[in-house]
Amino acid sequence: MVISLDFFSIGGNRNPAAADWDVDGSRLLAFGADNCIALWDPLDSNKYGVRSILNGHTKVVNAVKFFPTQSPNVSILFSGSADHTVRIWRMSSEAEFDFEPVKTLSEHQGPITRISVLSGSDIFATGASDGTVKIWRLVHNSDFSSLDVELLQTITLAPRYFPLNIALAILDESSTVLAVAGTRNTIQIFISHDTHFELAATLTGHEGWIRALTFTRETSDKDSDLLLASASQDKYIRLWRVHRGNELPTVSSALNDPALGVLGKSLSNKVHRIESKVTKYSITFEALLLGHEDWIYTASWRQRDGKLQLLSTSEDNSLAMWESDPTSGVWVCTMRLGEISAQKGSTTATGSAGGFWIGLWSPDGNSVVSLGRTGSWRMWTYMPSEDIWAQQVAITGHTKEVKGVCWSRNGSYLLSDSSDQTTRLFAEWKRKSQSSWHEFSRPQIHGYDLNCIDTITDSQFISGADEKLLRVFDEPKGVADILGRLCDIRITGAQLLDAANIPVLGLSNKAIQTVGDDEPVDNGVADDGEAVDPASVARKSTLDFDHPPFEDHLARHLLWPETEKLYGHGYEISAVATSNDGSLVATACRASSIDHAVIRLYDTKEWLEIKPPLKAHSLTVTALRFSPDDKHLLSVGRDRQWALWERNVDSTYTLKSANPKGHTRMILGAAWAPLEQPTFLTAGRDKSVKIWQLSEGEAQLKSTVAATSSVTAIACSEQTSQDRLVFAFGTESGEIGIGLVSAQTLDQAQITMVSGKLSPAKTINQLVWRPSKEDVDRQLAVASDDTSVRIFKVVVE
Template identity: 75%
Template sequence: MNILVEFISVGGNRNPAAADWDTDGLKLLAFGADNCVALWNPLDSELQGVRLLLSGHTKAVNAVKFFPTGSSNTSILITGSADHTLRIWHGTLDPELQFKQVKVISEHQNPISRISTLRGSNIFATGASDGTVKIWKLIHDADFTEVDADLLQTITLSPKYFPLSLALAALDESSIILAAAGTRSTIQIFLSKNGTFGLAATLTGHEGWIRALAFTREANDPNDDLILASASQDKYIRLWRVHKGEELPAISSALNDPALGVLGKSLSNKAHRIESEATKYSITFEALLLGHEDWIYTASWRHRDGKLQLLSTSEDNSLSIWEPDASSGVWVCTTRLGEISAQKGSTTATGSAGGFWIGLWSPDGNSVVCLGRTGSWRVWAHSHIEDVWMQQVAITGHVREVTSLCWSRDGSYLLSTSSDQTTRLFSEWKRDGRSSWHEFSRPQIHGYDLNCIDTITDAQFISGADEKLLRVFDEPKGVAEILNKLCNIETRSSIELPDAANIPVLGLSNKAIQAVDDDTALENEDADEREAVDPASIVKKSTLDLDHPPFEDHLARHLLWPETEKLYGHGYEISAVATSCDGKLAATACRASSIDHAVIRLYDTREWLEIKPPLKAHSLTVTALQFSLDDKYLLSVGRDRQWVVWERTADTIYGLAISNPKGHTRMILDASWALLEQPIFLTASRDKSVKIWQILGKEAHLKTTISSTSPVTAVESYVRSVQDKLIFAYGTERGEIAIGVTEASAVDQVQITKLVETICPARTINELVWRPNRVDDRKHQLAAASDDGSVRIYNIRL
């Protein structure tokens, strides 16, 4: 069996230290994604997205840093996590992209918050919330096949604070300078003498926690002054000059700039004297960069086109590029990218992005990337001809556990829901004989964690959340046209669709809205002139006319689906939903600890009325529901360890046919019909087994039991029999996925193929779904949803 990963979608961790772009080795960008590390090439013309997910850490990855190897075919990656460990990975391209974990270090006592490396040396520094900074030496051979790390020194920060930022630079041949700052408003400068770092100066001036520090030479000459940038939650960036010799540098004329007004008085220019083994130095305040309106998270330097430039990202949804003005020397913001500040005060429901947490330069300096609150990346590339920064297609993904998945009825797109309170639609962008997977719509942005989803028709789905009711959504015309144009998916709704949808400022329900022409003046139809038109209630037609997969700004604001129905009846959080194969019925269940609440409710999808009475059999939460392919049976399993088969007695009426109160020895977590000539179904349980049952007359017989090494949390059978074979997949609590194949005539003889660990998720599998309507009998696609925040699609060739 040949199994390859087709697509991985995962969101980035919201931590300013949790990403780095390799300027030397394989030119990849690495970012923390829950407890994994994702590798992606933002400049890839094929737009393959996330190439690899490295698992090993047991808690969220907080710090990611590439070690400068100086070699173009080897990458060394250092990662630090909330599990208190540092891990070193060795990456190569031979024969294909692979990263191997080569070292685990457990010296820190608390979560690691920052890693800093020094180009041209083997020294790196790590900071953690145990209030220490540790200095390490990387020991390696010429091609980095053998890698180890020696602890050289532990600096206990006094007064104690958490180091949120570290920066290393070579001061001269004999000394290294280390800047450390974090949950205080001061910056501590350490100098190495005889290989040991000691505190040399404390820089004051900021009025908030310091989030970013970065050193650079003023020009590319090693004898030039060092410039240190410090960015803080006080909304300002300060620049400091490290100058060689007894004499102080000329005072920056920028400090006397009348525009600074009152601030000018507080910008003291006290000189801090420091001394290395060879020479004396001074550190003076150089400039104050004003312009951001909220906390600043990152600052990084780049020498670009002969100019020194600084990139900063902020909670105000902007990414700024600063450089000194050629004539006056005053630092000015030359480029500002991101979102318009007018949206700043709006809620996340109406599309406020909630800040940019990470900003990085590309290795060549002609592109920048940033990560926002929703876990999605944005990319801008500089066009030299027009001298403008153009936004490019980037990657998106869930930032919390992915709880449920379903394919559209014809298999043309995939829907996923998550505890990050969003529903996302993924499909294939087809162009010039190439294809790549992207998020094309974000149908639901909610106020509750979402638990389950199923499609009713190709243009309608139902989802359940932690809010006792279910919501039904219809595809808007704008999304249908984008999918038609970019993915060759035919528009299939029989009713007249609204153009788009939005969430009213104080609402939870998506309302349908119409698109207007770009030159239409916005007027309020009501008589009351004083009420302004809410710009969020209008969408221009040009906004929905795209020739590429939508950017994050569009997804978060313009590509919602209107909500058409709410289904009431349950008393607790919704746990499971399933729609019948003919789309006429929806079966739902909620969390329950008594027989009165553990009922299955059926709704007629034409009138959206509940079919009474509800189905009673379970005594605890129903965990999974599924209709058989001919809708003759409904299968339900629950935490009470029993499975129940309900049989259709009339058009929409189901009655209890067979039940097994001791189907497994622990709770049953998932179930699936395998429709061959006879009704066969599979159940998966916490007792570490999958059981295959066959209905014969009025009884169900256990045909075989497949044992697993950990609790089985998901099982799904491929609905069409392929050459008289039954094919199914199951996933476990540890993230393992296995494919089972058996002859229809001998169901008790199952061949199991396990996916290799490197392509499996790092945490519990919540759902597996086979893509329907595949033409080729030998090539199948399987989608997996996991607690590690990833949505994965596998190509499986039998």
């Protein structure tokens, strides 16, 4: 069997230190995604998305930094995590997008908060919540084939605080300067004497935690002044000048700027004197940058077109570029990108991006990327011909555990739902000779964690959440048009609504109309004085584009209208399944007694419950599956039993057989095999997959496949080539096995395990094979607790 990855989707961690773009070797962008590190090439013309994921950390990755190797052939990556360790990775020579772990540093006693490197030097610094900053030296040979690390110094911060950021710069030939700040409103400046750093100055002025620190030289001349930018939760960026010699630099005009008015009082021009072995320096306040309306998370310098520019990102959903006015020397914002949302604190559905947490320059300085609260990246590239920054297609992903995945009935697109309270639709963008997977719609943005999902028709799905009811959604025209235009997915015969939105203070997606750009909007009220709610109308032009939608569209314009709610359960919904003919939906909820551990059936025409509910289980039902001909319904539960229900003439089901000791531990997954003789598989916490076959009305155990840890998900491929059955199972530790078994000898299964580099880092929640009647390569979708959605290609030889 040949198993490869077709698609990764994973959201970025909300931490300003958790991403870095490699300037030297790989030119890749690495970002923390839950416990993993994802590698992405934003400038890739094929728009392939995430290329690989590095597993190893046991807790959330907080800090990611590339070491400046100054070689195009080598990349070294540092990652720091809440598991108290720093890991060092080296780009492997065999695979272009693969890094191998080289070393783990576990000297810190708390979660790592920041890693800082120094270009042209082997020194790097790490900060952690144990209130210390450690200075290290990377010991290596010229091609980095041998690596070691030596700890030079541990600085215990006093008064104690968490170092949220660290900046290093070369002061002169004998000394290095280190700036540290974090959960206080002061910046500590340390100067190295030999390799030992000592506190030299404390800069005051900020009125909130300091979120960003970054050094640069004012011009490309290495003897020019050093500039330090500090950005804070007080909404301001301060610039500080480190000047060589006893004379002070010319006084900055920023202090006397009348526009600063009342702020002028807090702008002191106190001179801080520091000295290295060679000479003396002064640190003075240079400028105050005003413009952001909320906390500022990142700031980074770049020499672009001979000008020094500073990029900042803020909780106010904007990304700003600052440069010094050549005549007055005053720092001004020359470009602002992002969203101007008037609705402060509003939900994602009404248009808030939840702030930009990370902002990075590309290696050539002509593109910028930023990460928002929804785990999605945005990218802008400078177009010199039009002199604008144009938004580009970037990547998106869930930010919490992915609980369920399902393919549309014809296999044309994939839906996933997650504890991050969103449902997402992924499809293949088809161009002339290329194709790549992207998120094309976000049908549901909800107030509850979502647990399970299934499709009813090609344009309708049902999802269950922690709120005791199930919701049914219909595809809107706008999404159908985009999928038809870009993915060649056509829907026939369905009456589609125009679009949807979430009313303010609501949880249900309401259908709304789309109107042309020039058409007047009627508020539907007799009194014309009433203003029209802008959210209740969608302009057709907003969905007219020739590329996968940007995050702005996904978060606002691509919801699906909700058409039905199904009531009846008393607790959080745990499982849902639709019959193969689409006429019935079976659902179950979390339960600790026989009264709640019932299976409810609903018909999909009138959406009425078919009474009575099915009773057999005494604890939560974990999975429900209809047989390929819908004659049987299989249910498995935490009470270790499976139950088989048989369909009657009137579409009701009665208990045919049950096995109260199906497994020795709880059963977590179930699947039907597409064989002539009814055959089903169950997966349990007892680390086994069991294959059962019905003969003369009795289910007999035909085979047991052992796994190395609890089996949490199982699925059978519909394609049976040469009378062979292909199934996949996933475990609690993230392993995936693909099994191959002959229909005649079910007790001889060949298992191929997916390589650890490709499989998820945490529990697998659901596996689904892509429906296909042709004999093409099989595709398997995987939902996992490590926040990823993956699509594997499986070639059975």
